[in-house]
Amino acid sequence: MxxxxxxxxxxxxxxxxxxxxxxxxxxxxxxxxxxxxxxxxxxxxxxxxxxxxxxxxxxxxxxxxxxxxxxxxxxxxxxxxxxxxxxxxxxxxxxxxxxxxxxxxxxxxxxxxxxxxxxxxxxxxxxxxxxxxxxPEVATQFFRLFHYYSGRSLQARSQIHLTEREQEVLYWLVRGASNEEIAKNLYITIATVKAHLTAIFEKLQVTSRTQAIVAALKLGLVQA
The missing domain is CATH 3.40.50.2300 (Response regulator)
Structure with a gap:
């Protein structure tokens, strides 16, 4: 092929x-x-x-x-x-x-x-x-700077209402896991992962995985 x-x-x-x-x-x-x-x-x-x-x-x-x-x-x-x-x-x-x-x-x-x-x-x-x-040498700097900004975003963080499962999916997303890897780690189907990602994107008002990771770190929704 x-x-x-x-x-x-x-x-x-x-x-x-x-x-x-x-x-x-x-x-x-x-x-x-x-x-x-x-x-x-x-x-x-x-x-x-x-x-x-x-x-x-x-x-x-x-x-x-x-x-x-x-x-x-x-x-x-x-x-x-x-x-x-x-x-x-x-x-x-x-x-x-x-x-x-x-x-x-x-x-x-x-x-x-x-x-x-x-x-x-x-x-x-x-x-x-x-x-x-x-x-690795970039990720360390990237996460450190976002932690600085996340400390200034507590009010915004309180307005984002993620379910426990959505929080788990977001945790693995930030670590660069693919949909397949997220499904394996959480013992759910890939279709379920996609459904959770859709809900997460809507709540964070983003349209891509990159933007979701940026928003999650900036708002302090996950810890690197």
């Missing part, structure tokens, strides 16, 4: 870095089960929005710091628009607030540029399974 290639848009203002990404993705295509097709390259927010509209890539690999425009602003525009693909941030910034801003704006994962060779393949596979990718 022939699997369709995964379409990818590269967004980075450094041409040499984009070329390096092409080389790495070509290597993954030749060595792994998934074929990657780069459908375009953009160096600015404006170029990226045009190409997303034209090509509808399944995945955007995004640098947050562009010479013309802010990568976080692009994330917010994509979230508010009609784009339904995934965005994986590739950044040289390792500061807590950069990770926080990217994930809050709708990124599905965050990878340091210095770790691309060892982590990019796993990161792409993870986000395309509709899961969050945060390597």
């Amino acid at each position: 022939v699997t369709a290639a995964l379409s990818i848009l590269l967004v980075d203002d450094e041409q040499r870095f984009r070329q390096g990404l092409r080389t790495l993705l070509n290597f993954y295509s030749s060595a792994g089960p998934t074929t990657f097709e780069i459908v375009g390259e953009a160096a600015s927010v404006e170029q990226a929005m045009v190409l997303v509209g034209e090509q509808r890539p399944a995945l955007v690999l995004l640098d947050l710091e562009l010479a013309r425009g802010d990568g976080v602003a692009l994330l917010e525009q994509l979230r508010e628009g009609s784009y339904h693909g995934k965005v994986l941030v590739l950044s040289a910034h390792q500061e807590d607030d950069w990770v926080f801003r990217a994930m809050q704006a709708g990124a599905c994962g965050y990878v340091f540029k210095t770790h691309l060779a060892s982590q990019l393949g796993e990161a792409i596979a993870t986000v395309m399974r509709d899961e969050i990718y945060l390597p």
Whole structure:
């Protein structure tokens, strides 16, 4: 059975870095089960929005710091628009607030540029399974910052009324578990997991797993 290639848009203002990404993705295509097709390259927010509209890539690999425009602003525009693909941030910034801003704006994962060779393949596979990718060194910073914000959100937390089972499902969701893993851990069916996730999304007023995790941590509904 022939699997369709995964379409990818590269967004980075450094041409040499984009070329390096092409080389790495070509290597993954030749060595792994998934074929990657780069459908375009953009160096600015404006170029990226045009190409997303034209090509509808399944995945955007995004640098947050562009010479013309802010990568976080692009994330917010994509979230508010009609784009339904995934965005994986590739950044040289390792500061807590950069990770926080990217994930809050709708990124599905965050990878340091210095770790691309060892982590990019796993990161792409993870986000395309509709899961969050945060390597350990990123996750620690991410959770720490959200704990800071959660301490300021007790009033909002009291307004979210999750059932005991929904709380359990949310607990495993935040830890990156797939629907199958959640079902196994809680001894329920996958269909039941999906039903609980639908209810959780409605109560948190979100539309994706990424946004649910961000909201849960920000509101202090779960502990990392």
